[in-house]
Amino acid sequence: MRLSELMRGIEILGISGNPDGEVRSVCYDSRQCKPDGLFVAMPGLRTDGHEFIPDALALGARFILHERDFVSPSGITAVRVRDSRQVLGRLGKNFFSHPSARLCLIAVVGTNGKTTVTYLLEAILRAAGHSVGVLGTVNYRYGDKHIPAPNTTPESFEMQRILREMADHGITHVVAEVSSHAIDLRRVDDCAFDLGVFTNLTQDHLDYHRTMENYFQAKRRFFTELLPAGGKNRPQRMILNGDDPWGQRITREARGGRFIYGLNPPCDVTADSPHLSLGGIKARLHFGKETLEITSPLLGKFNLYNILAAAAAAHALETPKEAIRDGIAALTQIPGRLEKVSTAAQPAVFIDYAHTDDALRRVLQNLSAFRSGRMITVFGCGGDRDRGKRPLMGEAATDLSDLTIVTSDNPRSEDPLDIIREIESGIRVPKFTDMADAKNQPDQRGYLVLPDRKEAIAAAIGTAAVADIVLIAGKGHEDYQIIGARKFPFDDRVIAREALQQRQSRRNGS
Numbered sequence: 001m002r003l004s005e006l007m008r009g010i011e012i013l014g015i016s017g018n019p020d021g022e023v024r025s026v027c028y029d030s031r032q033c034k035p036d037g038l039f040v041a042m043p044g045l046r047t048d049g050h051e052f053i054p055d056a057l058a059l060g061a062r063f064i065l066h067e068r069d070f071v072s073p074s075g076i077t078a079v080r081v082r083d084s085r086q087v088l089g090r091l092g093k094n095f096f097s098h099p100s101a102r103l104c105l106i107a108v109v110g111t112n113g114k115t116t117v118t119y120l121l122e123a124i125l126r127a128a129g130h131s132v133g134v135l136g137t138v139n140y141r142y143g144d145k146h147i148p149a150p151n152t153t154p155e156s157f158e159m160q161r162i163l164r165e166m167a168d169h170g171i172t173h174v175v176a177e178v179s180s181h182a183i184d185l186r187r188v189d190d191c192a193f194d195l196g197v198f199t200n201l202t203q204d205h206l207d208y209h210r211t212m213e214n215y216f217q218a219k220r221r222f223f224t225e226l227l228p229a230g231g232k233n234r235p236q237r238m239i240l241n242g243d244d245p246w247g248q249r250i251t252r253e254a255r256g257g258r259f260i261y262g263l264n265p266p267c268d269v270t271a272d273s274p275h276l277s278l279g280g281i282k283a284r285l286h287f288g289k290e291t292l293e294i295t296s297p298l299l300g301k302f303n304l305y306n307i308l309a310a311a312a313a314a315h316a317l318e319t320p321k322e323a324i325r326d327g328i329a330a331l332t333q334i335p336g337r338l339e340k341v342s343t344a345a346q347p348a349v350f351i352d353y354a355h356t357d358d359a360l361r362r363v364l365q366n367l368s369a370f371r372s373g374r375m376i377t378v379f380g381c382g383g384d385r386d387r388g389k390r391p392l393m394g395e396a397a398t399d400l401s402d403l404t405i406v407t408s409d410n411p412r413s414e415d416p417l418d419i420i421r422e423i424e425s426g427i428r429v430p431k432f433t434d435m436a437d438a439k440n441q442p443d444q445r446g447y448l449v450l451p452d453r454k455e456a457i458a459a460a461i462g463t464a465a466v467a468d469i470v471l472i473a474g475k476g477h478e479d480y481q482i483i484g485a486r487k488f489p490f491d492d493r494v495i496a497r498e499a500l501q502q503r504q505s506r507r508n509g510s
Helices: 049-058 085-094 114-127 155-170 180-184 212-226 245-253 301-316 321-328 357-368 389-400 416-424 436-441 453-463 491-510
Strands: 014-016 025-027 037-040 063-065 079-081 102-109 132-135 139-142 144-146 175-176 193-199 235-239 257-261 269-277 280-289 290-296 348-352 375-380 403-406 444-447 471-475 480-483 484-487
Touching: 025 085, 037 049, 037 085, 049 063, 049 375, 063 085, 085 155, 102 114, 102 212, 114 132, 114 175, 114 301, 114 321, 132 155, 139 155, 144 348, 175 280, 180 212, 193 212, 193 245, 193 301, 212 245, 235 245, 235 301, 257 269, 257 301, 269 301, 280 301, 290 321, 301 321, 301 357, 348 491, 357 375, 357 389, 357 471, 375 389, 375 453, 389 403, 389 416, 389 444, 403 416, 403 453, 436 444, 436 453, 453 471, 453 491
Parallel strands: 025 037, 037 063, 063 079, 102 175, 102 193, 132 175, 193 235, 235 257, 348 471, 375 403, 375 471, 403 444
Antiparallel strands: 014 079, 132 139, 139 144, 269 280, 280 290, 480 484
């Protein structure tokens, strides 16, 4: 593509070299640059892309887009812009011929529930006969293709590339988890969205946003700025949680068509007569005067909210009610979201991604309603992330569990014991010295520290009776553990199944 075409709609502060050269590729990672490519130099959170311009040139880049002073060598075209990161998405939109204009693009925004809502919408839209792609925390997928997800929401140029691939492969609808980071870093500014779903807002990511108000403003910006800017010849709609105070605030502050969902009146999409059990959810959904009986294998009240969000979004897209019913019923399991890894003859063991105090509390509240024995919880907190939620998670876990085992999550560059000490500062129940001490006091609620996550999972499952429920929280679908700067293979589901087998072998041997 000619440089002049690639820069269409972009404010240029200055240019040196050939303004109409042929650009063969675009890269923002200097290691990925190719001959006759354009390198976008962006300041990052840890490094500055301007420092890698020589590396890009060495690999054959002949065009440099920059926002800081740069003297271009002979034969190199340099384009200066005000904000390289903001421009990257527009470059992708131009380079890939605005793929989202050809798609029905749905964003799911919020702290908790995004992944589940995307899976539900995927199932519903498929039941309606649509070809569906998904961008989210677990992976990016369409057709038979599954791509590992380095971020919940792709970088802006990659977002445009993947959307182009999806459109070219006949995908008609794309459901995307859109994170607060993605909104703040302008990864989705140049996407034309048809629908935005808001799940809820609870404390998370304050290591980045600093305050809850800043965190909210990132979410709000999607509904007040990005969704209305879609530019399509059909109305953009908001799907908002009417029972969440932050959702109520978006309802007041954002203009445009909307559907409100929730269990408390007044809501456009709601449910009555819900029956929640370990077998799943049964409820009657209301869409104004229309009703729909649904069943779902998913568990708990929070998943009823996720079902309402997906059903409201599908209703806004005029999806047949039969497809909504069939799609909800068809979704049996979501990777790492209250995923059961045990059998009927074993303690009920669940793996969940809950990594905020609100998510952890909700999962435990819902599981507690089904238990006949003890509630045993294993969890930790990630390193180099929001430290303020650590004591809150300690409080949530121990408030609702008979035995809590505090362990490591992804410690990254932090000392796991330092993270655990911050978790402990929110705990108000006694601490057991070791597992033997916990076993000797079966009627005493308390907690134990086992920094080795594998040991912690094995200890929880090893001590559990068949009537007990074990929740292993925080990492969900992740198949790795980050210690220092390295990723090591580690999957809670695999470790839990191994521990269950060892537990069964011990009992068979005895």
